[in-house]
Amino acid sequence: MIVSRRKTTLVKTALRAASLSATFFAFALVVWGGIVRINEAGMTCPDWPRCRGAWVPSLHGPVIYEWSHRFGAGILTALMLSTVTLAWANRRQLPGAMRAGWYALAFLCAQIVVGALTIKYLNNPPSVAAHLAVGFGTFVSLLLVTLNAFGWASSATSPREQARRLSLLPARMALFSTIAAVAAVVAGGYMSASRAGAACIGIPLCRGWKGSLTTLQQIHMGHRLLAYLTVALVCATFALFVTGSAKPRAATAVAWSAFALMILQGTLGILTVTSGLQPVLRSWHQANGALLVAALVCLTYISYRYAAGRGVGTQPEISTASRRAETASGGGLRIVRNYIGLTKLNVMSLLLFTTFAAMMIAAHGLPSVRLVLWTLLGGALASASSGAINMFLDRDIDAEMKRTKKRPIPSGRVAPRAALTFGVALGIAAVSVLAAQVNVLAALLAAIGILYYVFVYTIWLKRSTPQNIVIGGAAGAIPPLVGWAAVTDHVGLTAVLLFIIVFLWTPPHFWALALLGKDEYRRVGIPMLPVVRGDAVTKRHIVWYSAALLATTLVLVPMHLMGLVYLACALALDAAFLVCALWVARTGSVLSERVMYRYSMLYLALLFGAMVVDRFHHGFGV
Numbered sequence: 371m372i373v374s375r376r377k378t379t380l381v382k383t384a385l386r387a388a389s390l391s392a393t394f395f396a397f398a399l400v401v402w403g404g405i406v407r408i409n410e411a412g413m414t415c416p417d418w419p420r421c422r423g424a425w426v427p428s429l430h431g432p433v434i435y436e437w438s439h440r441f442g443a444g445i446l447t448a449l450m451l452s453t454v455t456l457a458w459a460n461r462r463q464l465p466g467a468m469r470a471g472w473y474a475l476a477f478l479c480a481q482i483v484v485g486a487l488t489i490k491y492l493n494n495p496p497s498v499a500a501h502l503a504v505g506f507g508t509f510v511s512l513l514l515v516t517l518n519a520f521g522w523a524s525s526a527t528s529p530r531e532q533a534r535r536l537s538l539l540p541a542r543m544a545l546f547s548t549i550a551a552v553a554a555v556v557a558g559g560y561m562s563a564s565r566a567g568a569a570c571i572g573i574p575l576c577r578g579w580k581g582s583l584t585t586l587q588q589i590h591m592g593h594r595l596l597a598y599l600t601v602a603l604v605c606a607t608f609a610l611f612v613t614g615s616a617k618p619r620a621a622t623a624v625a626w627s628a629f630a631l632m633i634l635q636g637t638l639g640i641l642t643v644t645s646g647l648q649p650v651l652r653s654w655h656q657a658n659g660a661l662l663v664a665a666l667v668c669l670t671y672i673s674y675r676y677a678a679g680r681g682v683g684t685q686p687e688i689s690t691a692s693r694r695a696e697t698a699s700g701g702g703l704r705i706v707r708n709y710i711g712l713t714k715l716n717v718m719s720l721l722l723f724t725t726f727a728a729m730m731i732a733a734h735g736l737p738s739v740r741l742v743l744w745t746l747l748g749g750a751l752a753s754a755s756s757g758a759i760n761m762f763l764d765r766d767i768d769a770e771m772k773r774t775k776k777r778p779i780p781s782g783r784v785a786p787r788a789a790l791t792f793g794v795a796l797g798i799a800a801v802s803v804l805a806a807q808v809n810v811l812a813a814l815l816a817a818i819g820i821l822y823y824v825f826v827y828t829i830w831l832k833r834s835t836p837q838n839i840v841i842g843g844a845a846g847a848i849p850p851l852v853g854w855a856a857v858t859d860h861v862g863l864t865a866v867l868l869f870i871i872v873f874l875w876t877p878p879h880f881w882a883l884a885l886l887g888k889d890e891y892r893r894v895g896i897p898m899l900p901v902v903r904g905d906a907v908t909k910r911h912i913v914w915y916s917a918a919l920l921a922t923t924l925v926l927v928p929m930h931l932m933g934l935v936y937l938a939c940a941l942a943l944d945a946a947f948l949v950c951a952l953w954v955a956r957t958g959s960v961l962s963e964r965v966m967y968r969y970s971m972l973y974l975a976l977l978f979g980a981m982v983v984d985r986f987h988h989g990f991g992v
Contacts, residue, residue: 382464385457385459388452389457389519392446392449392453393516395449396505398442400505400656401657402435403501404559404656407493407559407562407563411432416489418485418486450512453471454471470511473514477504477507480504484504493563498560506555506660509663513668514671517671539610541673542829543829546603548667551659557592558593558655558656560592562652567643568647591814592814595814604629605629605632607669608629611669612625628669638655638658704783708778709784709792712757712784712793714757718753722746722849724868725853727979728854728865731854733857734985737857744803744804745853748803748808748852752796752801753849755795759793761789764828765789772890797820800816800820811859815848818848819852826845827841838897839877839880843872843873847871850868851865874919875974878919881900881911882912884900885900888905899911909958912954923940935980939977943976946973950969
């Protein structure tokens with residue numbers, strides 16, 4: 371027995387040493403790969419796996435950068451195989467380490483293929499970005515092996531530690547911050563390979579708010595916008611960990627580290643741009659980005675291990691018996707219907723209409739059928755992605771509300787993880803379709819819409835403030851920008867006003883629904899305005915926002931963006947909208963609230979339709 375324990379301890383110690391070494395080596399290779407790219411040494415070895423026909427070529431000039439990167443990859447492969455072998459030996463004691471080890475092996479295999487393709491395609495931007503993404507996947511997998519091997523936050527056994535357990539919200543925010551940080555770093559690699567680093571010298575925007583961007587500037591701003599998103603998420607995550615109730619000491623310490631690295635990363639990014647892309651600063655920028663990702667991975671791991679598990683296991687999963695019954699009774703078609711139910715088709719239809727209307731307004735007529743089809747397909751996928759991920763995140767409250775308890779997840783027809791996977795896949799498909807078939811700006815705006823709806827509205831605002839629908843309404847106002855950008859490849863003044871119109875329309879539209887369902891929102895703890903401030907305040911806000919909406923819709927005429935046809939239609943539609951708002955404010959009857967909610971949807975569709983008709987007849991400029 372003593373010998374067996376000593377053997378187990380020895381194997382565990384060996385795993386810790388191997389995983390730690392492999393993790394540090396993976397980090398070094400990610401950083402060194404950036405240095406290779408900065409020195410433009412990637413193609414000094416034009417063949418693979420050898421370099422200039424030899425395993426050890428003549429090491430002079432830039433060749434040494436690329437060859438040393440490949441040589442280091444060989445060492446890392448050996449360290450990874452040792453780590454996975456030792457994790458297998460500890461699989462019963464440390465199952466988490468073995469799971470992460472399998473991911474590391476998968477990324478290793480992928481990296482071999484991607485590395486060869488990177489050389490084949492002459493280090494073009496997509497291959498470089500893929501190479502960097504797989505490299506970070508390898509690094510993160512090995513880091514998770516190390517964290518499991520050392521048993522960070524493995525349990526909270528003392529009463530004091532039990533009192534410090536976290537809710538799932540900080541853990542989820544840490545996870546999303548990690549994903550955003552990795553995406554920003556990969557986008558930075560794509561930008562570097564595209565030679566777009568010097569395309570934008572302005573801070574924080576490329577050329578201010580005016581003028582369309584070139585392709586290189588769009589690529590550069592794509593990296594920056596992902597970086598700005600990362601900053602926002604890290605700040606929100608940091609606030610969750612350092613405010614409120616006591617948090618585990620380890621989680622708070624790592625949160626401070628991630629926040630400090632984020633500040634340093636932003637500083638390095640600004641200095642890199644303003645210095646004219648000095649190589650030393652570019653190298654430090656990528657190295658610090660990798661450190662930031664590592665800190666966020668650690669924070670995510672620790673916070674999930676400490677999470678109290680609130681909401682976990684409360685939703686019905688699909689049992690084996692129900693799966694068999696479903697399959698036996700035409701389950702294939704039913705499964706398709708269930709997944710379609712995740713996409714919120716009623717919301718999607720209105721979003722797609724505003725997208726299509728914006729395209730016709732921008733084109734002064736009907737754009738090409740090909741452009742319309744691809745744009746609407748990308749928009750539909752983006753809307754479906756947002757809806758599916760929203761249902762996954764809100765599955766606990768959906769199960770408690772009469773209006774939503776029959777949705778696919780709370781009713782048990784779709785498993786939560788399957789819904790999340792479905793939603794993420796749709797989001798990736800949406801951005802890919804728009805980027806490949808429309809333009810990068812439209813894809814970027816769609817990505818911002820998805821991320822804003824998921825992270826800002828669903829995760830952050832919805833359960834924390836009665837202004838959730840006001841600030842979160844920006845997500846639903848993005849489709850007109852996508853449609854406009856699809857046609858013009860920039861965002862003009864008219865497009866901005868369309869965004870503002872939808873933004874101001876959202877609160878009175880949704881508050882009418884909130885008044886109808888305030889008792890259910892109160893029961894599940896969602897701080898909608900009627901729940902927190904009462905019916906009277908909500909009704910006043912409906913009238914105020916309705917007045918602001920009406921003023922905005924009419925300002926398009928004196929600005930010569932719309933003509934008399936639109937003016938006549940807008941006056942009639944606005945008058946009916948205001949009457950509904952005053953009816954709700956005066957009586958507060960269920961009928962008035964229901965009419966207000968339903969008419970508001972018809973109002974937006976007819977208003978955008980009036981704009982299209984006006985452009986067809988008068989062709990006013992942008």
